[in-house]
Each structure stands twice: as C-alpha cells, then as structure tokens.
Amino acid sequence: MDAQYFKDLLHSRKLKATGHRINLLVLMDQYKSAMPYSSIQEAMTSMDRVTLYRTLESLKEKGIIHKAFQENNESYYAICGAECDTHDHHHDHIHFKCTSCETVTCQTTTQKVQVTLPGNEIHKVSIHVEGVCQTCVAN
Amino acid sequence: MDAQYFKDLLHSRKLKATGHRINLLVLMDQYKSAMPYSSIQEAMTSMDRVTLYRTLESLKEKGIIHKAFQENNESYYAICGAECDTHDHHHDHIHFKCTSCETVTCQTTTQKVQVTLPGNEIHKVSIHVEGVCQTCVAN
DNA sequence: AACTTAATGCATCATTGTTGCATTATCATT
DNA sequence: AATGATAATGCAACAATGATGCATTAAGTT
Ligand SMILES: [Mn+2]
Ligand SMILES: [Mn+2]
Ligand SMILES: [Zn+2]
Ligand SMILES: [Zn+2]
Numbered sequence: 001m002d003a004q005y006f007k008d009l010l011h012s013r014k015l016k017a018t019g020h021r022i023n024l025l026v027l028m029d030q031y032k033s034a035m036p037y038s039s040i041q042e043a044m045t046s047m048d049r050v051t052l053y054r055t056l057e058s059l060k061e062k063g064i065i066h067k068a069f070q071e072n073n074e075s076y077y078a079i080c081g082a083e084c085d086t087h088d089h090h091h092d093h094i095h096f097k098c099t100s101c102e103t104v105t106c107q108t109t110t111q112k113v114q115v116t117l118p119g120n121e122i123h124k125v126s127i128h129v130e131g132v133c134q135t136c137v138a139n
Numbered sequence: 140m141d142a143q144y145f146k147d148l149l150h151s152r153k154l155k156a157t158g159h160r161i162n163l164l165v166l167m168d169q170y171k172s173a174m175p176y177s178s179i180q181e182a183m184t185s186m187d188r189v190t191l192y193r194t195l196e197s198l199k200e201k202g203i204i205h206k207a208f209q210e211n212n213e214s215y216y217a218i219c220g221a222e223c224d225t226h227d228h229h230h231d232h233i234h235f236k237c238t239s240c241e242t243v244t245c246q247t248t249t250q251k252v253q254v255t256l257p258g259n260e261i262h263k264v265s266i267h268v269e270g271v272c273q274t275c276v277a278n
Numbered sequence: 279a280a281c282t283t284a285a286t287g288c289a290t291c292a293t294t295g296t297t298g299c300a301t302t303a304t305c306a307t308t
Numbered sequence: 309a310a311t312g313a314t315a316a317t318g319c320a321a322c323a324a325t326g327a328t329g330c331a332t333t334a335a336g337t338t
Binding site for chain 2: 069072073098107111114115121122124127130131133137
C-alpha cells in the first residue's frame with residue numbers, strides 16, 4: 001500500500017488527498033500494529049495538532065481508520081480492512097494489548113464470540129484482551 | 140449498604156474512613172448503575188478535584204470500586220462486588236452501555252465468554268457492549 | 279489529650295479534546 | 309495553464325481530565 005493507493009482511497013471517500021493525510025496513512029500502514037496517539041503526534045510534528053485531530057476524525061468518519069480504545073484511556077489508531085467504507089465500520093475483531101511491549105494489535109478470530117444479554121438489544125460488541133504477545137512470550 | 144458498612148469496609152482495606160470517602164461510596168451505591176465521572180464530580184463539589192482523583196485511585200487500588208472505560212474515553216465508576224479485595228480485582232463481567240439513556244451497567248452473565256488467541260498469553264478479557272437497555276426498549 | 283501519619287486543599291503543569299476564524303491548498307472547470 | 313469554489317489547514321483559545329509537590333488538617337492510635 002503506497003502513497004498512490006492512499007491517494008486513490010481518499011478520493012474514493014470524497015476526501016482531498018493532501019500531503020498530510022497521505023503521510024499519516026503511510027506512517028500508520030508501516031507501523032503494522034495499532035498506533036498510539038502519542039506516537040502519531042510525535043511522528044507528525046509537521047502538522048498542527050488541531051489538524052491532526054481533525055484528520056483522524058475525518059478518516060475515521062469515512063471508514064479509512066478506526067480507533068481502538070484502551071484501559072487508561074489511551075487511544076490507538078489502525079487502518080481499516082477492506083470491509084469498511086464510508087457508510088459502515090465493520091469491526092468484529094478483537095483488540096489485543098501486550099502488557100510487556102505495549103503493542104496493540106487487531107486480531108481477526110475464526111471463532112465468533114457470542115454475547116447475549118436477555119432483555120437488552122445488542123448493537124455492538126467490542127472485546128479488549130490484555131496479555132503477553134507471541135514475540136514477548138518467546139523472550 | 141449504609142454509611143457504617145462503608146466505614147467498616149474502608150477500615151478493613153486499611154483506608155481511613157473520611158467523610159468524603161463515605162459520602163462518595165454512599166452516592167455511588169445509590170446511583171445503581173455505573174456512575175460517569177462527570178456526574179460524580181458534580182455531586183461531590185465539596186471536595187477538591189484532586190482529592191476526588193486521589194480518592195478514586197485509592198478506592199480502585201484497594202478493590203472497593205472499579206472503572207468501566209467507554210468508547211470516547213468517558214470513565215464510569217462502580218462499586219465492586221464481594222469477590223474483589225485488596226489483592227485482586229475480579230471483573231469477568233460485561234459492561235453494557237445503553238446508547239439511548241447513556242446508562243452503563245455491570246452485567247453478570249451466566250455463560251462464560253471464551254476467547255482464544257493462539258500463541259498469545261491471555262491475562263484479562265474485557266467486554267463492552269453497546270445497545271438499548273430493557274427500560275429503553277419498552278419505550 | 280497528644281501524637282503519628284494518612285488525607286486533603288491549593289498551586290501548578292501536561293495532555294487531549296474541541297470550536298471559531300482567517301488563510302491556504304486541492305481539485306474541478308474553464 | 310489559469311481561475312474559482314470549497315475543503316483543509318494553522319493559530320488562538322478554552323475545557324476537561326490526569327498527575328505531582330508541598331503545606332495544612334483530620335483520622336485513628338496511644
Ligand atoms: Mn482494530
Ligand atoms: Mn463493572
Ligand atoms: Zn509484546
Ligand atoms: Zn437505556
């Protein structure tokens with residue numbers, strides 16, 4: 001996924017393909033795991049803090065990125081999969097945080113987690129898992 | 140659960156039973172559902188903001204209350220069940236947020252939600268559900 | 279009643295979220 | 309390629325919450 005890919009993606013979502021947006025998306029893509037807000041900010045010092053805020057908002061709005069909330073209220077951002085678009089975010093995946101390396105990853109599971117709460121209408125289920133990741137377990 | 144109950148509870152956890160702490164716990168107890176931080180602050184204007192912050196921290200530390208994080212980074216606080224103590228928080232319950240009345244409730248489910256992530260060590264699973272609560276569905 | 283120590287209040291700073299407004303850059307149209 | 313419409317940006321400004329240091333006060337013990 002290079003700059004041109006994101007440029008086209010932005011256009012397809014009716015967003016202008018500005019340098020900032022492309023830089024941000026390339027950065028997030030290279031980061032591999034979900035990127036903590038603080039790291040994004042450190043890496044994007046060229047753009048104003050408010051612009052970064054609004055950029056993240058609009059990319060989220062258009063289904064290009066999504067936010068993974070963590071305990072202690074830290075926000076992580078990750079690029080959405082192909083199933084997300086302007087109208088719908090589809091995130092039935094799990095967010096896993098390694099307490100050793102602090103990495104947050106999006107985990108697509110084969111098994112479907114079933115939650116029922118009798119009497120209540122369920123619209124959205126988000127699952128946060130904490131533990132030690134494969135890499136850290138090995139060390 | 141009256142003031143005396145909380146006074147004893149605080150003592151049993153090696154915390155001084157101050158007026159602020161007892162007031163806070165009685166308040167949270169009467170609130171029934173998990174209480175949003177903003178509401179707690181509004182109700183506890185008699186105590187300094189920093190003291191409230193430190194009070195919530197120490198009550199959490201000692202297993203008397205717990206924090207329910209929500210998307211958009213709002214924090215809700217609820218009194219722990221009998222299973223929590225100074226050394227362990229046991230929260231394998233679900234936090235359900237009604238998008239209609241904004242209420243967050245702790246839901247103890249009979250069914251055990253099973254999550255497996257091959258290769259990773261799982262220490263903690265927290266499940267956040269959004270939807271419409273029983274009361275709001277009826278209206 | 280006196281003492282010890284935790285708890286509190288106040289000052290202060292940091293981070294993140296959020297809005298308004300003037301300026302600039304992107305993109306479509308000529 | 310120049311022009312114009314409009315989205316995107318930068319800057320100022322304010323709010324909410326988290327967090328620490330230090331002097332004062334209150335709780336619990338003797
Ligand atoms: Mn994700
Ligand atoms: Mn709970
Ligand atoms: Zn790890
Ligand atoms: Zn409701």
